[in-house]
Amino acid sequence: MNVMQTFSLNGQRALVTGGTRGIGFALAKALAQAGASVVITGRDTARLNAAVSALREEDSSSVEGYVLDVTDTGSIAGAVSAIGPVDILVNNAGTEQVCASLEVDEQLWDTIVGTNLKGAFFCAQAVAKNMVSAGTGGAIINLCSLTSCVGVPGAAAYGSSKSGLVGLTHALSAEWASHGIRVNGIGPGYFETDLTGVFYQDTAWCASMQAKIPLGRFGELEDLAGAVVFLASPAARYITGQVLYIDGGYLAAI
């Protein structure tokens, strides 16, 4: 097979959690452009419907939307049952609230870790059950972070959840390889979204952070597109248990 054909996702079905905006929306768009039919999920029906319409305008591929709260295992079970089998899962749904560790309460910890880590595990489990019973294998991609490997003040819960996702990626890749399921991660560097927008209003922060990025700029959502298509596709068929950091060289230089 010609190598370029191995990047095609024609005939594959992809589920992107938290695909209503930001990075998840961009990843869903990339997967659709590569030929996958795409299912996105989110908690808010109006926002979900708007995102589905926007994706359909971008690309003629099939796009569906389902309401799913990843903090609720009943919601995961119901949505995955309604969605049916998929070949690709992108565990993108995530949340963060910067908070000094001395002030973090149980509710904040549970919200962040419950969304980013517990939610990712139970989405992976629900989707993998279908992959195993169909015997088709599949690809799971977890959205990690620079905080998966670097300490950031005010991000104890977030960093713990994202470090945990690296451990989860390793564990599931080892356990599910025999079923043909590859599990990898993408670790974005600095990307302006609803989640991170508040930082980008601080010009001093922007200047100091940009100076630490060897490629000299913050990430643009399109910078993540090639990586998700690659890791989801047969081009990455011998790659599992890896995290690909897409950070303009930040981690290499600190």
Ligand code: NDP
């Ligand atoms: P946004 O806040 O822009 O988007 C978050 C998405 O997650 C939304 O679609 C939201 O959907 C969904 N979501 C949040 N909570 C839940 C939940 N409980 N159940 C279901 N869906 C939920 O964030 P980003 O696009 O910036 O982040 C996407 C992922 O990338 C996250 O995992 C984040 O940690 C990670 N990341 C982001 C970086 C950045 O610089 N932006 C850097 C490194 C990692 P809705 O609100 O519609 O339900």
